[in-house]
Amino acid sequence: MFQNPGHGEGFLNVSKNVDFRFLLPGFGRPLDWAPFEKNIYGVASRSMFPTAADDRDIENGYTELPVQTLREMAMVAVMEEITDVPEWWKKISDPKFADEWKEKAMNSGRDITQNMAEWIIDELVYKAMIYERFHSVALYNGDITKSDTNVPDSLIQSLQSAIKVLEMSHEELQFYHPRTRSKQRDLLAMTLYPLVYGKSRILPDRLIGLDDALRHAGQGEVIPVPTDTGITREDMAWRVRARADISKKPFSKLFQILPSDWELGDDGRWHIATYINNLHPVKHRDIYKIIEDTFNCLVPQFNMTITPLKDMLHSRARIEYHKAEYYPVSKEVAQQAPQIKPREAQSEFEERYEKWRMEHYRVIQPDAGKFIPWAVPPCLMSKLPEDLPSAVRIEQAVDLNRDYKDRGLQVITRLLGVDLTPDDPYFQTDWHVEGQMNEHICAAAFIFCENENMEVPVMEFRNIVETAILGEVEHEPNDFIWLRQVYGMDNGEPALQRPGSIKCTLGRTTIIPSTVQHRITKFELSDKSKPGRTRALAFYLVDPNIRIVSTANIPPQRLDWIFDAQAEEGDLAKPMAQLAVDNKHEKGDMPMSLKEALGIRVEALNELIEFTRYQHVAFESNVLML
Template sequence: MMRLMNDLTDVEGWMSKVFDDAFVENWKKRVRAKEDDVSEPMLDWLVEELRFKAQIARYTDAINIHNGDVVKSDSVVLRDLAKDTKQAVKPLEKMEEYALGYNLGSDEGERDYVHPSFFPLVYGRSRILRDRTIGIDDAIAAIGQGDIIPVPKDPATTLSSRVAQQADIYVKPYSSNIQWLPFDVRFREDGGCYIASYINNVHPTKNRDVYHVIERVLEKIIPMWNMTLTPLKDMLHSRSRIEYRRAEYEKREQGTGPEYPQKLVRETQHELDDRIYDWRGGFYKVIQPEPGRFAPIAMPVQLAEGLPPEERNKHRIEAQMDLRHDYGDRGLQVILRIHNARLSPAHPEMVTKWHVEGQMNEHICASSLYFFDNENVEDPLVEFRQASDVEPLQDVIYDKGDSLWLEQVFGLKNNEPAVQEIGGITCREGRAVTWPNILQHRVTVRLKDRSKPGHCKAVNLMLVDPNIRIISTSNVPPQRLDWKDESEGLQELLADLSVDEQVHRLKRDENFPWTVQEAMEFMKKAREEREAFNHYQDVAFRSRTVSI
């Protein structure tokens, strides 16, 4: 049902078409022809839910699709902004033309114009201003100022026994070496927002156009983050969409099939269970749970305000997240990455690993991707999976030894990790998607015409938990030696010089600021550390198993 809803909301003009009875009937007819397990009550539920979501989308320009509140938007503003983003990013792309091209990812062809592991906060090396903060305009003048940030005490290892028992897990959740540096975001009285401190690796004067487009992207992403984070604030969203109480089956085809398998001589119980599983899966399919009539769990305030009082009183008003209202005085902290998946006939596909964003140091609570330049690629696919609560499964009534319903209804298998792949979103140019950082995600990009090269460029904005303040670029002056001199063409010149020659060309104090080559060494260490953390996180994510 979630997949069908996602597919229909990819149709141009879906917000009005779902209220067109002729369109709805044709859509139902197509679904009936393709989907065996979709019943009339399911279709009726979907139509009512889509009409409800369409009313919300008129206010938000976005729609929440998958469980976990993945949100997508094809806002006209975002589509129109793609052209400006391409233009603003061009100077950053030039860096890739010479020695400053860099790549943190292990995926073939993935390149970063801006990556938070390049010139990050390095404990014991970076400097912090303890007595003041800096903005965009005075950032360059503050280079070299401040006190060295001490190395924190070694963080305790807080791994559960299910994770720690793996011999290859030695990582600590918090890093005592490196932290990504967010920039500060403030809200304007007119409802917009502005960037209040420099973006790491984006020059505050030479690349000012990047700041302007990122502000405009944020003005669309922040309301989407509100939608993504609302379920974490309003616990009613933790309820099951449709209850499943009893495992029941029906034959795939009419007639008689093989009899129920009986235990053979010298056959183990495990072998018998496997034969029963194959027998049931081959000749029977589970009867999917039927929904009742759709009713929203809670009513967004925007819709409730338009209802008559007697109708409004029938609904619970949703406790929505409002980042501007709740954190307007202190602002937000956001981490930026801009990357490019470059494909070629020799490497026509890129698939990232399943992962979450950042380490524990960054306290990232939500993330986003905005695809602003897709050239000769199929629409990139962003997929999500969640670690699921398996306790409610104990209440399901089923025959002893039967676990086929787990796979056919929930996408889970007995004695395997309690991880559900909840679906994916295809991202055409100009689309943005947000999700909570409790979900793992991966991105797949493929060439459309495999005889020619192509690319996919995206802005990745990550929201630091607004309840926690971490060290940001308002506290840490720029750390790049090549930013000390504003001369035109300086970066190209320095790229051809050794570290000693760069230091001679641009004076520095006590090995600070850093050269690009030095930053690359920090970046390599960050890559190793984060790969180890991602492995730990993935093991932890999959450590809970289904057991019925």
Template sequence: MRELTMMQIMNTIIEKPEWERKVFDEEITSRWTTEISESGKDVTPKMIEWILAELKHKATVLKETGMVTAFNPGVVRSDSAISKDLQAALQKAMKHLEDVPEEEKDYHPGSDNQVLDLVHPSLFPVVYGRSQILKNEVIRLDNCWSWSGQAELLQTPPEEDAKIKGQYGLWPLRQGMKAYSTKFQWLPCDVQFIGGDDDANKCQIASYINNLHPKNSYDLYQVIEQIIAKTIPLWDETLHDAVNPPSPRISYDDVEYLDYDVPEPEYDDFGLDRVEEYLEARRAWGVNRPIIMPEPEGEFDPSKRSRSYLGPWIPLSDKFRDSGLQVIVKLANIELTPEKPRYEGGSWHVEGQLNEHICATAIYYYSNENITHSSLSFRQRAIDDFTDLNYPQSEHDFLYSVYGFGPDVDGNNDCNITQELGSVSCLEGRLLTFPNVLQHRVAPFELADKSKPGSRKILALFLVDPHIRIISSANVPPQREDWWAEEKMSLGQDLFSKKDLPVELQQMIKEELEGSPMTIKEAKELRLELMEERTAVKGQQNDMVLTSPAAAPAPLAKRNTPNSSGTNNGYFYQFWDDGSSGTTTYTNGPAGEYSVNWQNVGDFTAGKGWQQAEARNISFSGTVNSGGNFYLAVYTWSTQGENYILEDYGTYNPCSGGTNMGSLNSDGSDYQVCLVDRGNNYLQNWSIRQNKRSSGTVTTANHYNYYQSHGMTHNPLSSAAYQIVSTEGYGSSGSADITVSEASPPTSSSTGTTSSTSPTTGTTSSTSPTTSSSSGTGAAHWGQCGGIGWNGPTTCVSPYTCQQINPYYYQCL
């Protein structure tokens, strides 16, 4: 929070007129120091000292480059990149698009006739299953009319290809999120570099801008080319800052608290009937507990902000000189009138879907007329990985004080957290660039003089990731029927003036000329579908990634039972809830009994068992009631990985996202076995019972032996893992009442054999590890050969040897 405050203070100062001169005036900076100190913000003298030193560095960079970074990562602005002459040329070139009859104006749907779309990528986009594409040819700007009838239909990709699959940290309810569209893609134009060493960023548009006629708007094309060239240095700075971010202004390694004479509320003092009262008391205690807040260490070092220090960066004009860039162009006006004097602002969003692979945005504000102050706000999802931070276990109150996440955020990666960076003023003549990892939103503004109209006009440029080539206007012939009508008229007159042309051929030519283009009516209908699809995606982004504002405390999560683990009535228990949503109540019962109720939860795990995993025979009984996603499993957890022997589950089979490892038969049922890699070599072994049940006995050794014999490297018996019969729910509601106990080792007659099917070697049979004879012969492969209380053979049939698994169980391996 303090570093955000520092950036916001600096941004406020660099919005002041002539700040780059004033920052070197000690009298003025002394006044700024007083203003900052008395502002009520959480600032210290060290922070102010750093702020002023960094501002002097920013002023030096501004003098050298004409640009300044407003926020990290990569929000860069320039008030001088576009000259007054080029600005005037753009305003002039836009006139023929603006001066059209009212009935021909294209107002953006849902904007109450306030947002005028002059060139918008959502109109006549690539439409899978409708658009035509050239697979082996490239359309140039000067010949885009000559490809009629030579393109092929662009096929619709499978729906499954549009989903996020099996990524680490994504629970099943997120794995179905559509990152790609199977219907639409915005259409970029190709841009080629043509400058020499003295003008490396000089470029030309090589294929048509979608919805901007290359003949009728020739002058506008030339102006946009020049603006793209002036934008490239800012994009370089934006992407360099995003890829090679500077070191934090404030380092935070150790959480330390000041002495606090108020005792911490104890859960046992409240009881189950006063859980919410306890949570409120604990939250208030944690929020008020005084913490030692971090601040900058040492002095600001400008050398550590240089490109050479932060990491290598090859300018776009060098790295992509041969292949060029792809840019999506948008031109839009916000028009206010005395009847509609206020624009209510936009919504939080990033640009496009993954189809477009947009990596950075540029917005040029080329005209502001009779409007109040306007700004563009930014926010980001904070990184909540605290593995390198030293803090007391299970004490996460510092996240509220230090990071502003909210008092119930517990450091889990699935938490929904945001940090609002701040806002940049949208001044006329300003060029602004930022990476497409930041969400942005247009702030409200209104007419300055309510008696006459006003407007704000922008040119937006969306840079496609240059490492990836997507379908562009170099691949898709123009799709607009009104464009083709002009060409068709002259072409048709030339062709049909030849009286000897057969009637049949004339009809074929007409059908060919009229077959492919889209009408404006069809295009507008498709635009509504595109907008509906992207509005849904935007909602998913906000719901799943960026929902809790960082500046204010988050609402108290009605988790009811605090996260905890320990010993209860001779059994180890574990309860964990990600706290992202809903209500979960966990209760320990007598001996191995527990119950849990959950409503609309994000994710939780609860259960009873043992603090150290062993090859136990585990009995469980009870009921699970849930119409959604849940697991009932013998579960082991360690820092190396997890094991699930899944006895009952809801709507999602976790092996659908894993690697098939065959099947085994144990305890009266086949089990599907798979391996899931959660990333960073953190593995999950899964055995999924085909005959689901909520009561029975699990011979865990059968599963652990199978994992080992099939190369599933994580072994719960060789690491510090706890072992519980767990109930887990995610994105669902339900209840469970389970009793856990350790069963007596089964006799040889009751266990029989365990069969397994390998995914690579077919079917094999093997003796169960608990069926060894007590005769003098050696135990078979996987048979028990020792351990506390064991009276059977202590040797193994060759070539197997007796190896200790734990003090109670030795096995022939």
């Protein structure tokens, strides 16, 4: 069972896209501008990765993933547990471990058959070959990936040291996110000193480098407030159109989070080319190196996660279901079936009867067949058995180094923390994708690098599913018991599934595509008599098929950095020193004081919260109707 909508043709000529460095969405181009490419049939389409932040991708089915049976989800849960075992990729080929894990799966209380247990081991033997090469494993359609070995322990320790430095030196770190009751804060904030339309200054004719960033502070022209996009309310998802209480639009005319630009060097590594917003390019240059090293560790994992966004046939259901059949009901039970009462409405009787059938009928569950690899990386083709019963697809992989070496990447870097106390020992987040449409984030990576007196956070996922295949299931009219018992879904409800979750253990990297929503489930202090904290580094990868306004275009906006430049550069900094003095009393121009920036930050965070609410409604717009 493969994903229906193909979305790969638009990427055939991605390397031929003309890259204009001074014509960008919201500056010289419409805010909703996107690159277009002609496919092999001559039809022009947007040449970008799909995202659940975009109503159009949801409406067109580009964010849909194969619907999964409950049994398949049970299989994935078992595989998730096995791949949490240290060096599982080495142990899985050992018959001793394989037999032990099969037996444990069938006795786990989950609905796991012998066939399913054998599939689990066979798939993990195959996934182990991938892990040996790419140091990542993908169990969920999408692909959501995890790795416990991509980032070495020495680098995790360096990140921990960097966090301590930032906590001691950044005044703004005492300010927590609104609506989190003093629990969540950014150590490297993405919504502090963002691009503010109608206020921030932009250089219209030259680019800012990492080494000369401070010299450009206060220069440039004020970026105008963008005009309205061509997206009308009629273009939005139907549930959004139907909600009068939602006025938010997909693109913000107020703010944009600023990414930094990255360039591929002759050494085959990605290097930070422009300053990271809110990370001082001189004082904290050693932290730049740590961030750079960490990102380079994740490039193969990013490739794995992004590949299904280009090659939509990459995803497949493990268990197929074709006909609704039930175990026989005993004569005694059948005699207890509800009968229509005098003057009872037919609809009320049918509701009672359906409830009774749901309680007493048991569907015959589908079983797994034999595992066959699909979407195989070319480098692994020679390692597959020669006696496979059917042909396999060769994966059309994304390779950031190969595909975007000339264009470069744009990345938003964030260090975030959660602090809990005995008075308030719990924390969780809501379902969301990262950023708004302005940022065009296609994937998000999280590395949990510190955990003190905290339970291990768990990241849960939910996705929109392809429902056309459900219409092909043979069943009696108005019979939807199979839908609930096989798929855990209900007719008339949003076509969403929660395929599983990943533990965010110390040092683990999890990368999520923007076609999938995620949230941190409720976690708490281990010892509720003492405070605790969690720290994580996040990389938000801007869709590399588009270029947005970045720190290559916007000079540093922090007033405190100007004073730093004055102290460090002496007479060379006189023009900047005068600029700092002029702005010291909050003129409302650039650079910004911390007080002013914190006010803007609250507005930006509130807008993100409103966009999340908007995106929730759009995400639930595809309703299952059989």
